[in-house]
Amino acid sequence: MSADPLVIAGRRFNSRLIIGTGKFADYQQNADALDASGAEIVTVAVRRVNLSNPDEPMLVDYLKPDQVTYLPNTAGCYTGQDAVRTLRLAREAGGWNLVKLEVLSDVHLYPDMAETLSSLKLLVADGFDVMVYCTDDPVYCQKLQDAGAAAIMPLAAPIGSGLGLLNPTNIQLVRQAVNVPVLVDAGLGTASEAAAAMELGCDGIIANTAIAGAKDPIRMARAFRHAVIAGREAFLAGRIERKAYAVASSPMTGLID
């Protein structure tokens, strides 16, 4: 176990990168990307089976639930009742109670925070450990923590946009406003943005489209793995102060004539 584990609701993880399982070419590519990413958690969606085709390829055949932690999401749920219903089924399917709550609006898939907060309360009352996808509003993030969120997961930018870390100031304010882990979820486009988020003090990153949509998803998964490690190390090391003047790195004494 790493000396610097990510701890969420009492569970310890070596990797601070969580990857999605949507939008990959197929489940095998997804499994290869997981391997390259070093991630120990994957987000997954809950959907109806295709009754007429029991032999279709299934996610659990490629990403083994006994080898990687499944984080079921509530994508497609617009109310707390929908979210609870979906995650109760997920809990029965796999036995997990660590879940990702996302209650979205139809405004660019932005989180509906009022509905997210009321859904969170229902899920916590039902015994779930809830990682909450949310806006980067530090006040609302505090309310989520107070309602029992296991992790706060503000967006970097709209889902799937690849616009990167649009408001690093707010991400930092969120980090300072809560004590539970903060993971930047959604909107990242490339590895350096994951490193930048980690340098702000974030505890982890969730990436899906940035990896699955890259020309070479396996290589991008590896890039994110290194970026998250690099960003975490840089944060712990502590960056230098910014100065508006030059300071020589080489001594100015002992020069040859």
Add this chain to the structure above:
Amino acid sequence: MHLIINGEDHDDLPEGLSVAGLLAHFGWPERKIAVERNREVVPKSAYAKTVLANHDQLEIIHFIGGG
């Protein structure tokens, strides 16, 4: 027997099916899915003893890729 499964009508199912029997009928492996009956989750341990009634509404779900 008539059941509504994942929003679709199924009129031609054998009488007295249990949840386990229904899954076997369609060929779905129990360990990869979860079942809700009339909006209540059916525990896997109860699949064999849960006998379905005419017009029950069932949801059968599994995990797919998502973000």
